[in-house]
Amino acid sequence: MLKVLTSCRFGPYFRRQVPSGDIVPPFLRGLSSQRGQNGRSKHFYPRFFCSDASDPVDSSGAETARVESAAGEEAVEANSPSAIVPTVFKPEDCLTVIALPLPHRPLFPGFYMPIYVKDPKLLAALVESRKRQAPYAGAFLLKDEQGTEGSDSEKNIHDLKGKDLFDRLHEVGTLAQITSIQGDQIVLIGHRRLRITEMVSEDPLTVKIDHLKEKPFDKDDDILKATSFEVISTLRDVLKTSSLWRDHVQTYTQHIGEFTYPRLADFGAAISGANKLQCQQVLEELDVHKRLKLTLELVKKEMEISKIQESIAKAIEEKISGEQRRYLLNEQLKAIKKARFLELGLETDDKTALSAKFRERLEPKKEKIPSHVLQVIEEELTKLQLLEASSSEFNVTRNYLDWLTALPWGEYSDENFVVTQAQKILDEDHYGLTDVKERILEFIAVGKLRGTSQGKIICLSGPPGVGKTSIGRSIARALNRKFYRFSVGGLSDVAEIKGHRRTYIGAMPGKMVQCLKSVGTANPLVLIDEIDKLGRGHAGDPASAMLELLDPEQNANFLDHYLDVPIDLSKVLFVCTANVVEMIPNPLLDRMEVISIAGYITDEKMHIARDYLEKTTREACGIKPEQVEVTDSALLALIENYCREAGVRNLQKQIEKIYRKIALQLVRQGENIEPVVAQVVQPDEEKAESGTVSIQTVEAEIVTTVSHSPDDQNPTSFDRSGAPEDTLEAEKVQESESNSTVEKVSVDTSNLVDYVGKPVFHAERIYDQTPVGVVMGLAWTSMGGSTLYVETSLVEQGEGKGALNLTGQLGEVMKESAQIANTVARAVLLEKDPENQFFANSKVHLHVPAGATPKDGPSAGCTMITSLLSLSMNKLVKKDLAMTGEVTLTRKILPIGGVKEKTIAARRSDVKTIIFPSANRRDFDELAPNVKEGLEVHFVDDYSQIYDLAFEDTQKTQ
Numbered sequence: 001m002l003k004v005l006t007s008c009r010f011g012p013y014f015r016r017q018v019p020s021g022d023i024v025p026p027f028l029r030g031l032s033s034q035r036g037q038n039g040r041s042k043h044f045y046p047r048f049f050c051s052d053a054s055d056p057v058d059s060s061g062a063e064t065a066r067v068e069s070a071a072g073e074e075a076v077e078a079n080s081p082s083a084i085v086p087t088v089f090k091p092e093d094c095l096t097v098i099a100l101p102l103p104h105r106p107l108f109p110g111f112y113m114p115i116y117v118k119d120p121k122l123l124a125a126l127v128e129s130r131k132r133q134a135p136y137a138g139a140f141l142l143k144d145e146q147g148t149e150g151s152d153s154e155k156n157i158h159d160l161k162g163k164d165l166f167d168r169l170h171e172v173g174t175l176a177q178i179t180s181i182q183g184d185q186i187v188l189i190g191h192r193r194l195r196i197t198e199m200v201s202e203d204p205l206t207v208k209i210d211h212l213k214e215k216p217f218d219k220d221d222d223i224l225k226a227t228s229f230e231v232i233s234t235l236r237d238v239l240k241t242s243s244l245w246r247d248h249v250q251t252y253t254q255h256i257g258e259f260t261y262p263r264l265a266d267f268g269a270a271i272s273g274a275n276k277l278q279c280q281q282v283l284e285e286l287d288v289h290k291r292l293k294l295t296l297e298l299v300k301k302e303m304e305i306s307k308i309q310e311s312i313a314k315a316i317e318e319k320i321s322g323e324q325r326r327y328l329l330n331e332q333l334k335a336i337k338k339a340r341f342l343e344l345g346l347e348t349d350d351k352t353a354l355s356a357k358f359r360e361r362l363e364p365k366k367e368k369i370p371s372h373v374l375q376v377i378e379e380e381l382t383k384l385q386l387l388e389a390s391s392s393e394f395n396v397t398r399n400y401l402d403w404l405t406a407l408p409w410g411e412y413s414d415e416n417f418v419v420t421q422a423q424k425i426l427d428e429d430h431y432g433l434t435d436v437k438e439r440i441l442e443f444i445a446v447g448k449l450r451g452t453s454q455g456k457i458i459c460l461s462g463p464p465g466v467g468k469t470s471i472g473r474s475i476a477r478a479l480n481r482k483f484y485r486f487s488v489g490g491l492s493d494v495a496e497i498k499g500h501r502r503t504y505i506g507a508m509p510g511k512m513v514q515c516l517k518s519v520g521t522a523n524p525l526v527l528i529d530e531i532d533k534l535g536r537g538h539a540g541d542p543a544s545a546m547l548e549l550l551d552p553e554q555n556a557n558f559l560d561h562y563l564d565v566p567i568d569l570s571k572v573l574f575v576c577t578a579n580v581v582e583m584i585p586n587p588l589l590d591r592m593e594v595i596s597i598a599g600y601i602t603d604e605k606m607h608i609a610r611d612y613l614e615k616t617t618r619e620a621c622g623i624k625p626e627q628v629e630v631t632d633s634a635l636l637a638l639i640e641n642y643c644r645e646a647g648v649r650n651l652q653k654q655i656e657k658i659y660r661k662i663a664l665q666l667v668r669q670g671e672n673i674e675p676v677v678a679q680v681v682q683p684d685e686e687k688a689e690s691g692t693v694s695i696q697t698v699e700a701e702i703v704t705t706v707s708h709s710p711d712d713q714n715p716t717s718f719d720r721s722g723a724p725e726d727t728l729e730a731e732k733v734q735e736s737e738s739n740s741t742v743e744k745v746s747v748d749t750s751n752l753v754d755y756v757g758k759p760v761f762h763a764e765r766i767y768d769q770t771p772v773g774v775v776m777g778l779a780w781t782s783m784g785g786s787t788l789y790v791e792t793s794l795v796e797q798g799e800g801k802g803a804l805n806l807t808g809q810l811g812e813v814m815k816e817s818a819q820i821a822n823t824v825a826r827a828v829l830l831e832k833d834p835e836n837q838f839f840a841n842s843k844v845h846l847h848v849p850a851g852a853t854p855k856d857g858p859s860a861g862c863t864m865i866t867s868l869l870s871l872s873m874n875k876l877v878k879k880d881l882a883m884t885g886e887v888t889l890t891r892k893i894l895p896i897g898g899v900k901e902k903t904i905a906a907r908r909s910d911v912k913t914i915i916f917p918s919a920n921r922r923d924f925d926e927l928a929p930n931v932k933e934g935l936e937v938h939f940v941d942d943y944s945q946i947y948d949l950a951f952e953d954t955q956k957t958q
């Protein structure tokens with residue numbers, strides 16, 4: 001028999017023909033076919049197991065029902081439809097049944113339910129009833145005990161008997177067919193609704209029952225239809241999400257009987273997760289519409305739950321998949337990194353390896369590291385373990401640890417306290433510089449007596465190229481300290497000295513920490529170059545930061561911003577260099593021991609050039625001493641005409657120039673001889689054939705050269721007699737080649753121009769004998785001392801035309817000085833020659849060459865007065881005289897600076913007589929004898945003394 005479902009609600013689903021007795025609701029069909037038939041295990045009973053048993057009362061209203069029985073078999077496979085044998089029975093036959101208590105849920109018609117029966121009497125009665133072919137019982141839900149909702153244990157239920165059990169049973173239950181009994185497990189199939197009317201016997205509990213029928217309903221009622229469709233639709237929705245339901249439905253669709261509204265209501269309620277009382281309510285409801293409504297409520301609720309379940313599942317799935325993805329990516333990254341590291345020949349970079357590396361680095365110096373630093377390191381190591389390796393914080397911590405562990409905590413180089421050895425090293429590197437050397441030797445001596453050396457600040461001041469930087473390096477060598485140099489010229493960022501805070505990206509520690517890391521000892525010699533050119537600073541004051549760094553009182557606990565732990569710099573020897581001491585900030589200067597290096601006189605330069613510069617340059621160019629000769633006269637000419645500045649850097653450059661040219665010359669000579677040498681090694685026969693007088697001459701020359709070779713005197717050369725002939729020949733070629741370059745190159749005054757070009761430096765001395773109105777003064781510059789002329793000339797004369805013009809880029813002080821000189825000169829002239837009205841009637845021009853060089857300072861005062869007087873009196877000043885000194889309006893001579901530089905400059909210009917202020921006598925006396933040599937020096941207090949010295953024995957010019 002085929003039935004056709006006639007509803008358009010689900011479109012194509014409702015026109016499908018399905019076998020009678022197995023009507024599958026359209027919403028379930030797809031699922032059934034998808035799931036297939038195979039998943040069922042023989043002995044598996046789900047809690048609710050749908051049967052295809054239909055209630056004939058519901059479907060046809062007849063008094064007979066189509067039920068299945070096990071036909072006397074002991075154990076019938078409940079899930080095997082073929083095992084069920086239909087039997088026809090009258091309901092009246094079943095008016096008294098054994099009451100079975102159901103603890104958890106009521107049994108709905110059409111559903112299987114396995115239960116356990118522990119009571120042997122009850123079990124025996126059930127087995128007996130099956131044998132009598134009336135395998136039916138009444139299944140009734142057990143009421144909760146008052147106040148103990150849902151807390152009945154299985155044991156309590158089995159203990160219930162007789163009247164007690166009767167009182168606890170819900171009135172409405174289900175007529176249940178016993179399909180199988182296996183041990184104490186009984187499988188029931190629900191059929192129709194029952195109501196208990198009275199108790200018949202107590203043990204086992206047997207009750208009288210009424211069979212219940214649904215109230216009559218109109219199948220075509222729209223509301224009923226709508227409600228049932230809504231139930232179906234909701235079920236469909238739930239089925240989409242809940243896999244639990246799908247299992248129920250799958251089983252149900254295989255055994256489902258005739259589809260009716262009451263069955264739909266029962267199905268929905270049975271498979272919903274509603275609690276037992278709600279299910280019991282559905283069971284008790286005989287009005288089909290009301291029952292459907294109740295079911296709809298339950299399935300709607302179920303749908304809500306299933307939605308929540310879905311979202312929970314989704315969220316958890318996302319979380320898990322996110323975590324898994326991250327885990328996988330991390331693993332991949334690690335694997336890639338590992339491969340890369342292996343490729344680079346490095347160990348793994350994981351945190352443990354990193355920590356181990358730091359600890360390994362730390363181990364040898366652990367004892368020497370201050371405890372507070374160790375504590376910080378330990379804290380950072382712990383932090384490193386906790387941080388994510390890809391985080392920026394991790395990198396900051398790693399770099400920080402790298403610096404902390406790399407510093408030479410308590411590591412000192414063994415200092416040299418042997419004075420003679422130190423002196424030897426200092427002399428080896430530099431000529432002269434006695435002051436500096438003495439100071440270093442004193443420092444060593446103190447260190448030796450104290451047992452430890454102290455950190456000190458020495459400041460070497462002087463013009464460029466006098467060896468300030470190179471003596472610093474030499475001091476480090478003499479003291480056996482590591483050397484580190486950093487220039488602070490133009491430094492304006494305090495962070496360069498004190499480091500950046502670690503919070504900044506790319507933060508670095510300051511120069512001092514970098515120094516300690518790079519030298520690897522805590523007592524290096526640090527040369528701070530160009531300290532007089534320290535910048536002004538835009539963020540903080542670099543001079544103050546330098547103060548903290550250099551001050552021996554503070555630097556034992558120097559705090560670098562990056563390192564953030566104090567470091568001890570008290571053992572560091574600081575050597576600063578400056579060109580102009582006056583430019584060093586006062587608080588810094590105050591803490592320094594200034595040693596000035598004034599510059600070199602010609603004689604000193606000769607020594608430096610001959611013994612140091614020439615030697616190092618020759619070695620640098622790969623020239624042997626016997627290959628070159630630079631005569632004394634050439635060197636002197638070089639110094640006098642090319643390198644007249646205070647230092648020797650330019651001299652060094654010129655010497656390098658000479659030696660480079662010599663090297664080229666030697667190589668060219670060697671290359672020119674080469675083809676000739678090739679002819680010499682030709683086989684004898686060839687030589688005999690082509691032998692000419694000229695070739696023989698060359699051969700003879702080469703043989704002569706070779707015989708002069710030191711190798712020939714070497715007795716081991718006899719041992720080589722047995723060597724193969726071609727080897728000897730090759731060696732001969734090599735020897736000949738090298739010896740061919742041994743020709744000596746000589747540089748003297750005649751060919752000096754070929755090497756260094758025309759003299760670039762013209763003599764400072766413009767006049768052999770200064771003319772009237774011209775006087776030589778002495779000046780000091782940051783490049784050393786120099787001579788300068790003060791020239792005065794008459795512009796025009798006429799009564800009342802007295803005036804003074806000034807030129808030569810004079811500064812304010814110098815201009816004032818010229819005004820003073822004018823006044824003093826007038827007064828002196830009035831005194832010496834009252835008749836002379838020169839100043840009153842003459843317009844005078846005063847000029848200080850060279851015009852391109854800015855000049856300032858008061859020390860040319862006396863020179864200006866003398867120049868003006870010379871012009872006014874038309875008298876020459878003494879030959880080879882130079883003077884310096886500030887003059888007051890009352891003609892007093894005040895002291896000046898740079899005595900040594902000025903003296904050296906005067907000597908360079910072949911000055912014979914110098915006039916210095918009396919106050920500078922002490923400075924002059926301190927000069928080395930070789931600097932003072934050959935000079936007639938006068939010290940004066942008053943201008944009248946200069947007048948006498950300058951104009952004595954001089955003639956008026958015509």
Ligand SMILES: Nc1ncnc2c1ncn2[C@@H]1O[C@H](COP(=O)(O)OP(=O)(O)OP(=O)(O)O)[C@@H](O)[C@H]1O
Nearest residue numbers: 429430431464465466467468469470608612648649
């Ligand atoms: N007394 C000396 N003996 C040997 N060599 C010297 C002497 N003085 C200077 N020199 C050489 O002169 C060159 C220049 O010296 P250095 O660079 O130290 O000058 P500096 O005073 O530091 O100049 P700056 O002020 O410009 O830095 C170096 O090669 C150095 O060896």
